[in-house]
Amino acid sequence: xxxPSSAAVPAGxxxxxRGAGAPLGVATRGTTGVDRLRRxxxxxxxxxxxxxxxxxxxxxxxxxxxxSPVTTLHLARALRRVRPDVEVLGLExxxxxxARATEVVSALAPEQRRGVAxxxxxFELGGPAAGRRPVLVRAANVxxxxxxxxxxxxxxxxxxxxxxxxxxxxxxxxxxxxxAGWAVVERSGPQQLVLSVRLADLGRPSEVAERLPKxxxxxxxxxxxxxxxxxxxxxxxxxxxxxxPWGPRQRWLASCRGLRDDGWPVLDRxxxxxxxxxxxxxxxVRWSAVAG
Numbered sequence: 001x002x003x004p005s006s007a008a009v010p011a012g013x014x015x016x017x018r019g020a021g022a023p024l025g026v027a028t029r030g031t032t033g034v035d036r037l038r039r040x041x042x043x044x045x046x047x048x049x050x051x052x053x054x055x056x057x058x059x060x061x062x063x064x065x066x067x068s069p070v071t072t073l074h075l076a077r078a079l080r081r082v083r084p085d086v087e088v089l090g091l092e093x094x095x096x097x098x099a100r101a102t103e104v105v106s107a108l109a110p111e112q113r114r115g116v117a118x119x120x121x122x123f124e125l126g127g128p129a130a131g132r133r134p135v136l137v138r139a140a141n142v143x144x145x146x147x148x149x150x151x152x153x154x155x156x157x158x159x160x161x162x163x164x165x166x167x168x169x170x171x172x173x174x175x176x177x178x179x180a181g182w183a184v185v186e187r188s189g190p191q192q193l194v195l196s197v198r199l200a201d202l203g204r205p206s207e208v209a210e211r212l213p214k215x216x217x218x219x220x221x222x223x224x225x226x227x228x229x230x231x232x233x234x235x236x237x238x239x240x241x242x243x244x245p246w247g248p249r250q251r252w253l254a255s256c257r258g259l260r261d262d263g264w265p266v267l268d269r270x271x272x273x274x275x276x277x278x279x280x281x282x283x284x285v286r287w288s289a290v291a292g
Contacts, residue, residue: 014123023122024124024126025093026093028064028146030094032067033070033177035074036140037138038177039180040075040171041075043182044075044169045081045082049083051166052082055135055163057132058085059163060086060087060137061089061091062075062088062089062090062091062138062140063121063142064092064093065118069101072088072101073116075088076114076115077112087116088117089117089129090117090119091122091128092118093122095120123157125161137158137167138168139170140169140171140173151214155170159189168184168185168186169182169183169184172212179211180195181213183213190287193229193286196281204234205230205233205234206233206234212226224292225290232262232264233259235258236254237251240252252279252281256278259285264285265285265289266284
């Protein structure tokens with residue numbers, strides 16, 4: 001479980017003076033792909049949907065959606081099942097990406113593009129989101145490319161704009177969406193770490209280490225809490241090896257229970273945790289257990 005290489009965006013990217021009205025942050029690589037963020041779509045339409053259901057203004061922001069609007073469209077499709085009148089706004093610092101997304105989506109059928117729009121904005125949630133308070137914000141594979149020192153400022157900037165009860169998901173995932181980790185952040189700060197894996201091809205739980213959110217990935221070294229968590233999850237997985245003939249799902253369920261029984265603050269009640277979420281390859285722990 002090695003520590004990762006340095007970030008692609010230099011430290012201080014959230015503190016530079018960029019001129020009045022300029023987005024907060026810098027453009028990142030923007031790579032994305034079909035179904036890459038399906039695990040977060042599923043979580044936002046499940047454990048994360050309570051605030052959306054109750055919102056007076058059902059605005060959701062997909063922050064840093066990238067070079068293609070496909071994942072924003074998938075998010076809107078998932079959330080319409082929860083709230084048919086949801087508005088999903090994709091924000092990008094790069095104006096060309098926002099313009100291209102608008103062009104692509106305008107050619108779709110009305111039902112596919114219903115409630116979806118795009119614009120220019122950064123962590124300040126400006127542009128088309130200015131003056132409104134989104135109830136959910138997803139920033140997927142965005143902060144991964146920043147320096148870890150910029151994470152608190154980014155969380156704080158978004159948190160100031162969230163609606164009461166709103167959530168920010170700071171997500172990192174692999175290129176195919178099979179391994180993912182995200183911080184669930186409220187206005188007051190981070191509350192949960194969620195790990196989500198495709199069980200069918202999982203070797204060991206610690207394979208998700210390279211997809212930890214930016215706030216934790218550099219802390220994945222011996223002596224740090226997040227390293228201890230992954231080590232404990234691997235140990236629980238090893239103890240559950242006799243269940244392997246019944247499939248990886250049964251082994252994962254036993255591993256999550258074992259991690260909880262070892263004293264880790266695993267969320268084991270619906271909607272955030274418990275067997276229903278575990279069966280999907282998820283496990284969530286309280287952020288306080290992994291904060292350094």
